[in-house]
Amino acid sequence: MIQAVRLRKHYGQTKAVDDLSFVVRPGRVTGFLGPNGAGKSTTMRMILGLDTPTGGDVTIDGKYYSELKQPLRKVGALLDAKWVHPNRSARAHLKWMAVSNKIPVSRVNEVLEIVGLTEVAHKKAGGFSLGMSQRLGIAGALLGDPEVLLFDEPVNGLDPEGILWIRQFMHRLADEGRTVFVSSHLLSEMAQTAQDLIVIGKGKLISQTTTEQFIADATQDHVRVRSPHALKLREILVAHATVTEDAVDGALVVHGIPAQQIGEIAAENQIVLHELSPQRGSLEEAFMQLTKESVEYHAH
Amino acid sequence: MTLLAVERIKLFSTRSPYWCAALAIAMAVGFSALLAANAETVSVDLTQAGSRLALVVVLVLGALAVTTEYRFGTIRATFLAVPNRTSALVAKTAVVAVVAGVIGEVVAFGSWAMAKVIKPSADLAINSGAEWRNVAGVGLMFAIGAVLAVAVGILVRQTAGAVAILLVWSMLLENLVGIIPKVGVKIQAWLPFMNADHFLAVNPPSQAESEAAGAVVYKLSQWGSLGYYAGIAIALLVVALVVAKRRDA
Known part of the structure; x- marks a missing residue:
């Protein structure tokens, strides 16, 4: 020991x-x-x-x-x-x-x-x-x-x-x-x-x-959702989960509830979905997230 | 004993000690051959003139025994195997000193024998105590020099630095000090390599003669000079051991 x-x-x-x-x-x-x-x-x-x-x-x-x-x-x-x-x-x-x-x-x-x-x-x-x-x-x-x-x-x-x-x-x-x-x-x-x-x-x-x-x-699951009615969907989803927006393509990033449940909520509210994909955070990303503050030399 | 065996394996499983030994012996014996061939009369102490050259090579050997360990990181491997750094380094010093002593004896008697072969007519019988000291003492002088070189190696840790210090010190600096008006020769009387030379001299001038000639007046007897030279080497080694113990490896 x-x-x-x-x-x-x-x-x-x-x-x-x-x-x-x-x-x-x-x-x-x-x-x-x-x-x-x-x-x-x-x-x-x-x-x-x-x-x-x-x-x-x-x-x-x-x-x-x-x-x-x-x-x-x-x-x-x-x-x-x-x-x-x-x-x-x-x-x-x-x-x-x-x-x-x-x-x-x-x-x-x-x-x-x-x-x-x-x-x-x-x-x-x-x-x-x-x-x-x-x-x-x-x-x-x-x-x-x-x-x-x-x-x-x-x-x-x-x-x-x-x-x-x-x-x-x-x-x-x-x-x-x-x-x-x-x-x-x-x-x-x-x-x-x-x-x-x-x-x-x-x-x-x-x-x-x-x-x-x-x-x-370190690797929390999340779900990517794209919809022509993104605003409306977002308003509904915030009651159930944490929702953020992908900075690149504006897709919703939903933490806290599984893809299945998001689909059901969308159906109930008659919202069209263009994408509903569960994502698993990568290990390296999580590690970088965790140690970001403590890396000695950064590349810019 | 274990540690001595370890350092012996380490020293002899690399090539530099063989090269240094061969070079030291070849230089001294070759120098002796040149002198014997060209001099009118050859005396015992003339055959030993090349030993000072060989000493330089032995100093390099001593420094390398330590600095290569720092260079290649094996000193850390050594301290992992033997956490008591002082005993590991003392064992190394002892092995290097013995090797240097043996090289010194080979250099001394080899040079003497070479002169005898080239000038068979010359009277080269070693019969006085002073002549024995002059020839056999070379080994002692080399062994002590090796201790000093190891100490410098431990302190400096880099081959180039350690070798430069040892060469300049033994070949140049101690002689140059004599140039300083008045005090120069007084300082020289207390310099280690000058004292080592004093120890080996066959017929050193008396104090009165030296004083009259404005040469170095040694305050110590010839054996006293050897003791002083050894004392300096050991003092330097002690400093090096204390530093090595405190320093991060």
């Missing part, structure tokens, strides 16, 4: 992480979601003791990372797949890590096998593709057979096959009872990977909930 309590990290005036509290539970994949620059990586670095918090603290099963005797046996992390010396072979990279935590060197071959890098184990890591580097990073995270796993944007730059592999892999790790904490800036990705979500924006907690709940809350 990872627990953050009022975690803060300030760089001068910039509040990279601000008063962030959350809990990551074992046996589930927890997504750490937020736009770029929201403070996800900074938070992960603080969990791992690489960065010192300005205030508050974050612990793993009640202990600071720096208090762990053989940390790789407790926590496995993939923060950046590029953290490998380009002239060092994949095997040598994993070997020094294993030795540092008294993990049997035979485990190196095991994890290489798990991530499918056995054949290139003796090759220089500098020549690896991004996908191979990610796999090497994951091998490093798995080395100590840890209970807690952290992945920072693990699917970045992966092909669809690699993405699917990582997704299934994280589910397997969680099913084995491990704590899996994975960050992403893509809600669509997290929707398929994570069971729980911690959503942050500009370093602040926006929401901590199950993915299901988050999506249900």
